Each structure stands twice: as C-alpha cells, then as structure tokens.
Amino acid sequence: MVGCVYIHEIAGMLIQNRKRYRWDRIGMVLGCFALVSVALASWVAPKDMKTGSEEVLAHPEQIMEKVPALDPRPIVKIQASPALVEEEVKPCSCNRHVLKLAKNPYTQHRKAARNLPHSFFVKDKSELQAGLRNGKLVEVKDGRGYHVSALSHSHAVLLPEVKKLLQDMANDFADLLVGTPSEGTKFRVTSLTRTAWQQSRLGRKNYNAIDEASTHSYGASFDIAFTDRPDNSAGCSAPTRAMQKVLSEYQNQKRILVIPEKDCMHVTLRP
Ligand SMILES: [Zn+2]
Known part of the structure; x- marks a missing residue:
C-alpha cells in the first residue's frame, strides 16, 4: 500500500516535471513496480513450492521410520548373578x-x-x-x-x-x-x-x-x-x-x- 501511494505521488510529479525529470523518475517507478511485483509473487506463492522444512513435512512417515519403535517389553536391568562371580577358595x-x-x-x-x-x-x-x-x-x-x-x-x-x-x-x-x-x-x-x-x-x-x-x-x-x-x-x-x-x-x-x-x-x- 505504501508503494502504491508512492506511485501516485511520483505520477503527479512526472506530470508536473515531465520534461526535467522524465527518465530518472520513470526508472524509479519501474524499480518500485518490480519490487511490488516480487512482493506480490512471494505472497501468493503456491504452498507446494518446496523449501527444506516443507520437504520433510511432506513425508512424515519417513521421519517415523528413523525414530525407533517403542519396545513394549519392560526394561529389565541385568545384574551379574552371584553364582557367576568366581569365589576364591583359600587352601x-x-x-x-x-x-x-x-x-x-x-x-x-x-x-x-x-x-x-x-x-x-x-x-x-x-x-x-x-x-x-x-x-x-x-x-x-x-x-x-x-x-x-x-x-x-x-x-x-x-x-x-x-x-x-x-x-x-x-x-x-x-x-x-x-x-x-x-x-x-x-x-x-x-x-x-x-x-x-x-x-x-x-x-x-x-x-x-x-x-x-x-x-x-x-x-x-x-x-x-x-x-x-x-x-x-x-x-x-x-x-x-x-x-x-x-x-x-x-x-x-x-x-x-x-x-x-x-x-x-x-x-x-x-x-
Ligand atoms: Zn619332601
């Protein structure tokens, strides 16, 4: 919107000073237009344009494959059995x-x-x-x-x-x-x-x-x-x-x- 107000002002100035500022003012208008066009293009860009994060989100099942499946079995801490520890028998x-x-x-x-x-x-x-x-x-x-x-x-x-x-x-x-x-x-x-x-x-x-x-x-x-x-x-x-x-x-x-x-x-x- 700011860009558009600026265009109207420039257009008025062009009418008033047509002969004196003709080419540099036209260049500014064109540059401003180009900026506005780029801003509009990015605003309406389609959702399927791929960025890094979108690519990942598009395939959530692949992410799930990398996460280890939860083991339903309870965690059991293995401790050395006393019978396995060699007991010294002194002569x-x-x-x-x-x-x-x-x-x-x-x-x-x-x-x-x-x-x-x-x-x-x-x-x-x-x-x-x-x-x-x-x-x-x-x-x-x-x-x-x-x-x-x-x-x-x-x-x-x-x-x-x-x-x-x-x-x-x-x-x-x-x-x-x-x-x-x-x-x-x-x-x-x-x-x-x-x-x-x-x-x-x-x-x-x-x-x-x-x-x-x-x-x-x-x-x-x-x-x-x-x-x-x-x-x-x-x-x-x-x-x-x-x-x-x-x-x-x-x-x-x-x-x-x-x-x-x-x-x-x-x-x-x-x-
Ligand atoms: Zn002996």
Missing part, C-alpha cells in the same frame, strides 16, 4: 604348624627309600625315563582325595608301591569327609620324584652324592602341603583333622615315615 595349610606328628629322623627315611622293592637312584631325566619304561616308576595323575599341583622341581612319577600308598591315604582321607560339608576336599601333592640333578638345582644336595641324596630322588617320598576344599561352605578344621588322622594312623601302623616341615608334610613309604 588349608598342611604343615608342622597345624598338624601334630612325631618326626621320624631323616636317616630312617633314607634307609627306607633305598630298601623299597623298585627303588633306584634317579640321577637324571634319562634314568627317570628308563624307569618309566621298565616299570620301576609310574606316572601319578589326580585321583580321588588328592591332586598334584603344578610342579617345577619334580616329576609326577613315583615307585609303584609309593603310588599305591598315596592312593590308599587319599581314599582314607576322602572317606573321612563323606557326608560332611567338606566332602570332595583333596589334599595337594606338591613334590614327588626329583632327579638328583633337580635336587642339586634346589641348592641342597650334591648332584652325584648318593650318600646325601634326597629320598625324593628314589621315587620313595612325596610332600603334602595343602588341602583344597571344593568351596567355602565349610572351614578348614574338618579337612585338617582328617589329614591329621590319616597321617598319624599310617605312621602308627609303621607304613610311613613323616617329617613335619615348615611348609609341608614329607612322607616316605616304609619297606
């Missing part, structure tokens, strides 16, 4: 601090070791392998009532008669715990047959000194250092009492010799 010690047994002198152990039926001095690994081939030594794997720990200074082999002793002791140990919360507990064998070479690596003995040889170098001895429970439902007292009972009975029956050490029980079979 029960098996040494002179917790077990009360008489100490048999080491000279008796050595004498016994040399006099067992299959006994021989296992000097090195080739002699150990020869012993396995000729049946003087047998492999020892986990069994009822006992298991063999990872060994770094000995081999899981024994004289056949010593393996039999180990199995008998382990069965008696397991029998004592049947029906109790400690059922399934195993004692842990931490050392079996050491070659003389392995023994010398421990820094205790001369590699070639048979007179000073360990009874472990005859396949005659093994060490028990712990009892391992299946879980924490029962304490250490029952397995420790069972270990005490088995060791003392075998010792009293003169089947074994024992040295209670600070970190294990050293057991040797008697002939």
Whole structure:
C-alpha cells in the first residue's frame, strides 16, 4: 500500500516535471513496480513450492521410520548373578604348624627309600625315563582325595608301591569327609620324584652324592602341603583333622615315615 501511494505521488510529479525529470523518475517507478511485483509473487506463492522444512513435512512417515519403535517389553536391568562371580577358595595349610606328628629322623627315611622293592637312584631325566619304561616308576595323575599341583622341581612319577600308598591315604582321607560339608576336599601333592640333578638345582644336595641324596630322588617320598576344599561352605578344621588322622594312623601302623616341615608334610613309604 505504501508503494502504491508512492506511485501516485511520483505520477503527479512526472506530470508536473515531465520534461526535467522524465527518465530518472520513470526508472524509479519501474524499480518500485518490480519490487511490488516480487512482493506480490512471494505472497501468493503456491504452498507446494518446496523449501527444506516443507520437504520433510511432506513425508512424515519417513521421519517415523528413523525414530525407533517403542519396545513394549519392560526394561529389565541385568545384574551379574552371584553364582557367576568366581569365589576364591583359600587352601588349608598342611604343615608342622597345624598338624601334630612325631618326626621320624631323616636317616630312617633314607634307609627306607633305598630298601623299597623298585627303588633306584634317579640321577637324571634319562634314568627317570628308563624307569618309566621298565616299570620301576609310574606316572601319578589326580585321583580321588588328592591332586598334584603344578610342579617345577619334580616329576609326577613315583615307585609303584609309593603310588599305591598315596592312593590308599587319599581314599582314607576322602572317606573321612563323606557326608560332611567338606566332602570332595583333596589334599595337594606338591613334590614327588626329583632327579638328583633337580635336587642339586634346589641348592641342597650334591648332584652325584648318593650318600646325601634326597629320598625324593628314589621315587620313595612325596610332600603334602595343602588341602583344597571344593568351596567355602565349610572351614578348614574338618579337612585338617582328617589329614591329621590319616597321617598319624599310617605312621602308627609303621607304613610311613613323616617329617613335619615348615611348609609341608614329607612322607616316605616304609619297606
Ligand atoms: Zn619332601
């Protein structure tokens, strides 16, 4: 409307000053007309002229596809089940601090070791392998009532008669715990047959000194250092009492010799 009033004024001025302002006034009128035309054109522009926002609004279903559909199921927070969290089961010690047994002198152990039926001095690994081939030594794997720990200074082999002793002791140990919360507990064998070479690596003995040889170098001895429970439902007292009972009975029956050490029980079979 302002533009139109302005056009009338300009038209009057053109009539009054036709000769003097003719061309510049005409140019202004034409420019004003062009501006008004553009304003009118944009005012009556059809709705389907596409702008960015109109394009989106023209296809609302496409927008809906991008919004994740609501899951009708309730949100459930998943928590770690207590059963899946590994519970640490600490071993029960098996040494002179917790077990009360008489100490048999080491000279008796050595004498016994040399006099067992299959006994021989296992000097090195080739002699150990020869012993396995000729049946003087047998492999020892986990069994009822006992298991063999990872060994770094000995081999899981024994004289056949010593393996039999180990199995008998382990069965008696397991029998004592049947029906109790400690059922399934195993004692842990931490050392079996050491070659003389392995023994010398421990820094205790001369590699070639048979007179000073360990009874472990005859396949005659093994060490028990712990009892391992299946879980924490029962304490250490029952397995420790069972270990005490088995060791003392075998010792009293003169089947074994024992040295209670600070970190294990050293057991040797008697002939
Ligand atoms: Zn030992």
